[in-house]
Amino acid sequence: MEFHKDLSHVGWEEVKRRQLQRESLVYEWIKLVGMKPGKSVLDIGTGPGVFTLKYAQVVGNEGIIYALDQSKEALDLLVDATDTKHSNIHTVCADAEMPLPSVEGVDIVMITDILHHAHSPVRVIRNIYQHIKLHGSVLISEFDPSSEGHIGPPLQNRISKEEIKKLVQMEAFQIVKEGKQEHEHYYLLLKKDA
Numbered sequence: 651m652e653f654h655k656d657l658s659h660v661g662w663e664e665v666k667r668r669q670l671q672r673e674s675l676v677y678e679w680i681k682l683v684g685m686k687p688g689k690s691v692l693d694i695g696t697g698p699g700v701f702t703l704k705y706a707q708v709v710g711n712e713g714i715i716y717a718l719d720q721s722k723e724a725l726d727l728l729v730d731a732t733d734t735k736h737s738n739i740h741t742v743c744a745d746a747e748m749p750l751p752s753v754e755g756v757d758i759v760m761i762t763d764i765l766h767h768a769h770s771p772v773r774v775i776r777n778i779y780q781h782i783k784l785h786g787s788v789l790i791s792e793f794d795p796s797s798e799g800h801i802g803p804p805l806q807n808r809i810s811k812e813e814i815k816k817l818v819q820m821e822a823f824q825i826v827k828e829g830k831q832e833h834e835h836y837y838l839l840l841k842k843d844a
């Protein structure tokens with residue numbers, strides 16, 4: 651199956667099934683960024699929102715989740731799955747590569763499995779810099795191009811950790827931790843430093 655950055659080769663139910671398949675990653679991400687009740691989170695590229703709902707449970711009603719995606723269809727699936735317990739989720743239909751509307755300075759930005767879909771990953775990183783508080787955390791997680799390729803996008807359509815490291819260092823982000831994860835993933839934990 652040919653890979654398309656906009657996921658038109660799969661469909662949202664399939665994207666949701668794949669999110670459920672790698673759900674175990676989300677618990678490590680939550681720990682890494684220190685997500686807890688009251689925090690504000692910008693989730694870039696929520697897709698159908700399987701992980702977004704977990705973040706909403708963690709931050710609770712004192713916190714806020716900005717669930718941003720360029721696809722209204724994906725956001726509609728998230729809204730359908732949201733019950734009154736998750737009134738802390740604000741959906742934002744926007745392109746993360748363009749200046750972002752209506753997002754206040756947040757404590758945490760999640761960018762998981764987005765950058766290999768972006769036409770310009772550096773524009774996404776530059777944009778989020780404007781929307782995160784000083785000393786806020788950013789978690790980037792991606793499929794590793796040096797893994798086996800048993801799941802996820804074709805190896806040639808992945809973005810390497812080294813490539814992302816170069817991009818984030820062009821902005822005033824500090825890399826505080828990095829590592830490998832299951833499901834052929836790696837992560838980078840960043841802090842906004844200045």
Ligand SMILES: C[S@@+](CC[C@H](N)C(=O)[O-])C[C@H]1O[C@@H](n2cnc3c(N)ncnc32)[C@H](O)[C@@H]1O
Pocket residue numbers: 656657665669694695696697698701718719720721724744745746747761762763764767768769
């Ligand atoms: C593979 S899904 C990842 C969903 C989720 N973050 C995860 O970790 O599973 C990629 C999502 O990013 C969205 N996306 C890709 N490029 C985007 C952009 N430039 N702006 C906003 N959303 C984008 C797609 O619409 C899709 O819902």
